Amino acid sequence: MPHISIEQRLHNSLLDAAQDLQKLHLVELFQLQPTRAEIYQLNIAPIYLDYSKQRINQQALDSLVELAEHKQLSQARDAMFHGEKINHTEQRAVLHTALRNSQRLSSHAPDIAEEINQTKQRMLSFVDKILNQTLRGFTDKPITDVISIGIGGSFFGPKMLQSALVEYQTSNINVHYLANIDGAQIKQLLAKLNPATTLVIVASKSWTTIETQVNANAVMTWFKGKFPEQAAIEKHWVALTAKPELAQAYGIAPEYIFPLWDFVGGRYSVWSAIGLPLALSIGSKAFDELLAGAASMDEHFCQAPLNQNMPVLLALIGYWQQVYLGYNNLMVLPYSHGLKSLPAYLQQLDMESNGKSVNAIGDPIATSGPILWGAEGTNCQHSFMQLLHQGKQQAMIDFIVPAKGETLYPEHHKMMIANCLGQAQALMQGKTEQQAFDELIASNMPTEQAKALAKHKAMPGNTGSNTLVLESLTPYSVGALLALYEHKIFCQGILFGINSFDQWGVELGKQLGNQLMNAITTKNSSQLDPSTQALLKHINL
Numbered sequence: 420m421p422h423i424s425i426e427q428r429l430h431n432s433l434l435d436a437a438q439d440l441q442k443l444h445l446v447e448l449f450q451l452q453p454t455r456a457e458i459y460q461l462n463i464a465p466i467y468l469d470y471s472k473q474r475i476n477q478q479a480l481d482s483l484v485e486l487a488e489h490k491q492l493s494q495a496r497d498a499m500f501h502g503e504k505i506n507h508t509e510q511r512a513v514l515h516t517a518l519r520n521s522q523r524l525s526s527h528a529p530d531i532a533e534e535i536n537q538t539k540q541r542m543l544s545f546v547d548k549i550l551n552q553t554l555r556g557f558t559d560k561p562i563t564d565v566i567s568i569g570i571g572g573s574f575f576g577p578k579m580l581q582s583a584l585v586e587y588q589t590s591n592i593n594v595h596y597l598a599n600i601d602g603a604q605i606k607q608l609l610a611k612l613n614p615a616t617t618l619v620i621v622a623s624k625s626w627t628t629i630e631t632q633v634n635a636n637a638v639m640t641w642f643k644g645k646f647p648e649q650a651a652i653e654k655h656w657v658a659l660t661a662k663p664e665l666a667q668a669y670g671i672a673p674e675y676i677f678p679l680w681d682f683v684g685g686r687y688s689v690w691s692a693i694g695l696p697l698a699l700s701i702g703s704k705a706f707d708e709l710l711a712g713a714a715s716m717d718e719h720f721c722q723a724p725l726n727q728n729m730p731v732l733l734a735l736i737g738y739w740q741q742v743y744l745g746y747n748n749l750m751v752l753p754y755s756h757g758l759k760s761l762p763a764y765l766q767q768l769d770m771e772s773n774g775k776s777v778n779a780i781g782d783p784i785a786t787s788g789p790i791l792w793g794a795e796g797t798n799c800q801h802s803f804m805q806l807l808h809q810g811k812q813q814a815m816i817d818f819i820v821p822a823k824g825e826t827l828y829p830e831h832h833k834m835m836i837a838n839c840l841g842q843a844q845a846l847m848q849g850k851t852e853q854q855a856f857d858e859l860i861a862s863n864m865p866t867e868q869a870k871a872l873a874k875h876k877a878m879p880g881n882t883g884s885n886t887l888v889l890e891s892l893t894p895y896s897v898g899a900l901l902a903l904y905e906h907k908i909f910c911q912g913i914l915f916g917i918n919s920f921d922q923w924g925v926e927l928g929k930q931l932g933n934q935l936m937n938a939i940t941t942k943n944s945s946q947l948d949p950s951t952q953a954l955l956k957h958i959n960l
């Protein structure tokens with residue numbers, strides 16, 4: 420027998436499983452194994468995962484779990500939780516998990532754990548004081564509005580969670596977000612606000628992000644138009660940053676500066692001081708529950724065996740679909756208006772983390788993270804779902820739905836559930852031409868016409884999906900959901916061999932944006948490529 424490596428053996432086994440599964444329709448898989456729904460599920464409160472509709476079998480799952488072991492997934496996970504510098508291209512630890520519970524870290528890095536706890540207490544006490552009006556504006560008026568200026572990870576998390584947890588909004592404070600550098604947005608926002616009752620938060624880990632700087636400067640000009648005094652700035656401006664010295668130089672009072680650290684990646688930072696605008700909306704208790712929900716998923720991720728581990732399973736199923744079934748994109752469909760911005764949040768989380776082309780030692784890799792997209796159900800059923808039912812492109816799909824909905828409108832929630840499960844079913848089952856024909860005949864259509872139309876009504880089905888059921892839309896369950904995706908992405912990074920925690924790819928765009936700005940200001944575009952020159956000429960600034 421020629422010697423083959425473990426990886427090759429597992430690869431062969433996965434290829435065999437994929438070949439076997441290609442011969443079977445999902446409907447046949449259920450006929451052959453009627454207990455699939457009981458076997459391929461995991462209930463880790465507050466999330467129930469059904470993956471029985473995936474085109475997967477036990478041989479594939481066993482080999483995938485073995486592959487994860489072979490890639491030392493558990494060791495990599497422990498290294499992350501213990502604060503090892505796993506982000507090797509930036510020489511940084513990755514410790515967003517310690518923000519939700521620092522206990523696991525305290526035996527490895529007690530100082531960091533302590534600093535995290537102190538910052539959290541300081542931040543939540545600040546929130547309480549703004550909300551109970553102990554802390555007020557410069558003219559002693561209570562704060563009614565917050566402008567949170569930040570982009571990417573300093574924006575998506577708080578913004579998305581604010582709509583997800585709107586039912587938990589305890590304060591009367593309106594939080595407004597400024598991310599894009601669109602003067603029209605600033606104009607509209609500032610026109611309706613009063614500087615005397617507005618708190619301005621500048622959320623920027625690096626304190627160098629140009630969009631955030633430009634927006635902060637515009638808001639500062641507006642603010643100083645009413646209150647030029649430094650003492651006023653010190654009562655109305657807050658900084659959330661890993662560069663406190665730069666924030667202080669900007670004029671922000673040290674007591675109003677809340678740090679984060681280089682071991683918290685931007686897209687993983689909603690659990691840190693970056694969550695402050697959210698906490699000002701939902702209050703410190705609900706913010707704490709959000710952290711507790713995420714910590715519960717961390718605990719599960721650290722303790723559960725790999726084949727019963729929800730983030731690991733999600734990662735393995737996605738890996739299987741990409742590498743062995745040929746998918747390249749993941750569609751996330753939250754059947755919940757509150758979670759409408761979840762796809763946008765997950766886009767940064769997944770694509771900025773795993774959109775890479777080389778492995779840890781810089782060698783090219785064959786597969787990296789998927790394109791992620793999606794929208795709130797049921798709206799998407801009336802737009803792009805047609806393509807998935809009958810088009811030639813395919814997607815990996817995560818349906819997400821809360822089991823409990825708004826009690827004031829119970830019929831709406833029942834219909835939401837019915838639509839969510841109905842879509843997953845339709846994608847799985849499809850409809851044969853014969854079924855379509857029979858239906859048309861039953862509706863009294865003449866045979867020839869029915870034959871012709873049946874071709875258009877047939878749907879292949881056989882599209883797999885995961886369904887994630889949250890108990891309800893609470894801070895705890897949403898915290899667990901976000902941590903689930905974070906860990907899934909981490910696991911996929913390990914499987915692909917990627918460093919999921921750097922983002923060098925975004926740098927070139929920033930650099931060229933600055934060059935373009937220079938060309939526009941100096942009116943000299945001669946160094947630019949012909950297409951860019953022609954565009955600048957046409958725009959004629």
Ligand SMILES: O=P(O)(O)OC[C@H]1O[C@](O)(CO)[C@@H](O)[C@@H]1O
Nearest residue numbers: 570571572573623624625628685
């Ligand atoms: O918080 P900062 O440093 O302003 O960065 C904002 C965002 O910019 C990026 O560095 C690149 O897009 C993200 O990773 C980050 O979340």
